[in-house]
Amino acid sequence: MRAAHTPLTRASEVPYETLCQFLYQEARLLDQRKFGQWNDLFAEGGMYWIPLEEDQEDPLNHLSLAYEDSMMRQVRINRLNHDRAWSQKPRSRTSHTVSAIVVEAVCEVSNQLIVGSAFTMAEWRSFGLRTFAGLYTHTLRVTDGRLQIVEKRVDLIDSSEAFEPIEVFI
Amino acid sequence: MDIQQLIREDEVHRDVYVSEDVFALEMDRIFGTAWIYVGHDSQIPDPGDYWTTRIGLESVVMARGKRDEINVFYNRCPHKGARIAADGCGHTKGLFRCPYHAWTFNLDGTLKGVPYLDGYENTRFDMADPRFSLKKVARVASYRGFVFASLSETAADFESFIAGIKSSLDNFCDRAPNGTVSVAGGVFRVVQRSNWKIFFENLNDTGHPIATHESSYRAARQYADEELGGELPFELHIIDGNGAPPKFWSDLDLHAFDFGHSYMTAIFNAPDDPLSQAYFASLSAKVGEDRAKEILGVNRHNTIIYPSCSPHTSFQQWRVIRPLSVDRTLVEIFTFRLDGAPEELLQRTFTYSNVVNSPSSIVMTDDVHVYAECQKGLATQGGDWVSQHRNAGQDLPFSGADGGEIGVGTSELPIRNQFRAWREYMTSDVAETIPLQSSEP
Structure with missing residues (x-):
C-alpha cells in the first residue's frame, strides 16, 4: 500500500485509506476550528452545499440551507472569528463522526471521485447540545498531487425541518 | 389588574412577553379573531x-x-x-x-x-x-392570491383590515410582468426562543443593525477589502447594508397604519446589471416603461401585516410568524416567482434568501440570539417596563396616498403602533382580569 504522503496522480489510483484519511482530516479541522485550513481543502470554484430537500438536484433554482463558494465560506469564517459574533458566546464546539465511507464513482476524464459517507455532528452552544446527522457526498479531484474538494454536499436527514440557527460548517 | 395596565403610550409591561396567561389570552383574542x-x-x-x-x-x-x-x-x-x-x-x-x-x-x-x-x-x-x-x-x-382567514364571525372585515397596507401587496404582485406571483423553491423554517412579538418589533427596527449585525457586516467588509479591492458583490452588499451609518437609518421613512401594520423604505436596491435590465424590459413590455418605473420606484424593506406575516416586496420574500408558546416562535420563509420575469431573477431571490433568511444565515443568527437574550432578561426581576420612547410623540399624520402615520427612520413608531393594535385586540371583548406574574403596578 502506498504511503499517505505519496503524491497522487490519478483518481482511479487513490488508495481507499487515503480517502478515509482525507475525510477524517477534513472533519477534524472543523472540530478544531481550523476553518482557514479547512477552506484551503477546496478546489478553485469548489462549493459547500446543504440542500433543503431530499434528492434536491439543483442548488440555483431552489432554496438551499447553504450554497457557499470560497467567498461566502471565508465571510462565514471571518464572522465566526469576530469578537462581536454575539451568538458565538460561548462559541460552538463540535464533534464529527464520519463513517461508512464508500467510493461511489470515479471519472478518469475529470480525474474526480465521488465519495459517499455517513456522519453525525454533535454541537454544543449556549442553548445546549444538539445533533446533526446525514450523508456526505464529496466530489474530490486529484490536482497537484493531492485531493481537493470540488463539492461537499451535506444531506441532513431532517433538512426540511425547522432549525435553530446553524452557524458552523457541518 | 386588567390588560390596560400592561400598556402605556411609550412602554409595555414585561408580562406581555413572558406571562403564559397573556399568551393564552392572545391566542383567544388576537389569533382567535384577527385576519x-x-x-x-x-x-x-x-x-x-x-x-x-x-x-x-x-x-x-x-x-x-x-x-x-x-x-x-x-x-x-x-x-x-x-x-x-x-x-x-x-x-x-x-x-x-x-x-x-x-x-x-x-x-x-x-x-x-x-x-x-x-x-x-x-x-x-x-x-x-x-x-x-x-x-x-x-x-x-x-x-391577489394571498389567503387570510379569521376564526371570528364578528371581528373587523377584511377590507378594513388590509386597507392601510394593501399597497405593499399590490407592489409585490405588480412587480411581476404578468401581475401575479407564485410560491417557488421550498420553505425555510426557523425556530426562535422568544415571544412572537419580539420578532415583529425587530422587523422595522432600524436601531439594531449597527450593533446586532456588527460581526457579519464587518466580516463581509473584511473580505471585500482583502480580496476584492473594496468591491461588494450582491451577497456582500446585502450583508454590508446593516453597517450603514446612523444618518442613513434616520433618513429612512417609517409608515404605520391601523391594525398594527407598517413598512419601512428600502435599505438596499437590486444592482443595475444585465439581469435587472432584462427584468425591467420584461416588465416594460407588459405595462409600459413609465408604469414599470413607477412600480419599481416603490421600494420597500420589510412590510408588517400584523400579527401574522411580513412581505419583502423588493426581493420577493414572505415571512410567516407562527407563535408556538410564550417563548417559542416559528418563522417560515417563502420565496416567490414574479410570473413572466426572466427565470434568473428567481435565482437572485433564492440567493437573497440563502444569505438573509436561511437557518444558516450569518446575518439572522445574531438576531435570533438577541431575541432569546431579551426573553431571558425579561423573565428576571430586573425591571418591569420595556421602553418604546424613541421619537414618541414626534410621529406625524401622513398626507400621502395611503394615509397613516409617518416617522423618521429610527422612530419606534412601528412598535408603538403594534401595541396600539394589540391593546385593541386584547380589550375588544368584555374586560377580563388576569393575574400578573409580578407585583409592581
Whole structure:
C-alpha cells in the first residue's frame, strides 16, 4: 500500500485509506476550528452545499440551507472569528463522526471521485447540545498531487425541518 | 389588574412577553379573531391540492375545492378527532379520508361517507348535520392570491383590515410582468426562543443593525477589502447594508397604519446589471416603461401585516410568524416567482434568501440570539417596563396616498403602533382580569 504522503496522480489510483484519511482530516479541522485550513481543502470554484430537500438536484433554482463558494465560506469564517459574533458566546464546539465511507464513482476524464459517507455532528452552544446527522457526498479531484474538494454536499436527514440557527460548517 | 395596565403610550409591561396567561389570552383574542395569513393560492393550484398550517395554535387545512374555490377548515375529523391532513403541501383525489376509521369528506369539508352506516340508524348521528363535517373557519378572504382567514364571525372585515397596507401587496404582485406571483423553491423554517412579538418589533427596527449585525457586516467588509479591492458583490452588499451609518437609518421613512401594520423604505436596491435590465424590459413590455418605473420606484424593506406575516416586496420574500408558546416562535420563509420575469431573477431571490433568511444565515443568527437574550432578561426581576420612547410623540399624520402615520427612520413608531393594535385586540371583548406574574403596578 502506498504511503499517505505519496503524491497522487490519478483518481482511479487513490488508495481507499487515503480517502478515509482525507475525510477524517477534513472533519477534524472543523472540530478544531481550523476553518482557514479547512477552506484551503477546496478546489478553485469548489462549493459547500446543504440542500433543503431530499434528492434536491439543483442548488440555483431552489432554496438551499447553504450554497457557499470560497467567498461566502471565508465571510462565514471571518464572522465566526469576530469578537462581536454575539451568538458565538460561548462559541460552538463540535464533534464529527464520519463513517461508512464508500467510493461511489470515479471519472478518469475529470480525474474526480465521488465519495459517499455517513456522519453525525454533535454541537454544543449556549442553548445546549444538539445533533446533526446525514450523508456526505464529496466530489474530490486529484490536482497537484493531492485531493481537493470540488463539492461537499451535506444531506441532513431532517433538512426540511425547522432549525435553530446553524452557524458552523457541518 | 386588567390588560390596560400592561400598556402605556411609550412602554409595555414585561408580562406581555413572558406571562403564559397573556399568551393564552392572545391566542383567544388576537389569533382567535384577527385576519391571519394562511397561504398563497399558487400553493394549491388544482382541485384536491391542500396546504396544512396553523392559525394561532389551531391546525388548519387550506384546500382547493371542485369549483376552484378555496376552503379553510380545522384539521380535525369530527369522529374521533384525528387530523385528516399531514403538515405541509399535499394532494388528494377528490376527497379527504381520515386515516383512523376512513370517514371521507368532500374537498369543501362536507361529510361524504361513513363506514358501517347502518349502525348509525336510530341514533342522533346525522350525515347532514354540519357538526359531522369538517368545521370551516369562520371567514376566508384573499387579495391577489394571498389567503387570510379569521376564526371570528364578528371581528373587523377584511377590507378594513388590509386597507392601510394593501399597497405593499399590490407592489409585490405588480412587480411581476404578468401581475401575479407564485410560491417557488421550498420553505425555510426557523425556530426562535422568544415571544412572537419580539420578532415583529425587530422587523422595522432600524436601531439594531449597527450593533446586532456588527460581526457579519464587518466580516463581509473584511473580505471585500482583502480580496476584492473594496468591491461588494450582491451577497456582500446585502450583508454590508446593516453597517450603514446612523444618518442613513434616520433618513429612512417609517409608515404605520391601523391594525398594527407598517413598512419601512428600502435599505438596499437590486444592482443595475444585465439581469435587472432584462427584468425591467420584461416588465416594460407588459405595462409600459413609465408604469414599470413607477412600480419599481416603490421600494420597500420589510412590510408588517400584523400579527401574522411580513412581505419583502423588493426581493420577493414572505415571512410567516407562527407563535408556538410564550417563548417559542416559528418563522417560515417563502420565496416567490414574479410570473413572466426572466427565470434568473428567481435565482437572485433564492440567493437573497440563502444569505438573509436561511437557518444558516450569518446575518439572522445574531438576531435570533438577541431575541432569546431579551426573553431571558425579561423573565428576571430586573425591571418591569420595556421602553418604546424613541421619537414618541414626534410621529406625524401622513398626507400621502395611503394615509397613516409617518416617522423618521429610527422612530419606534412601528412598535408603538403594534401595541396600539394589540391593546385593541386584547380589550375588544368584555374586560377580563388576569393575574400578573409580578407585583409592581
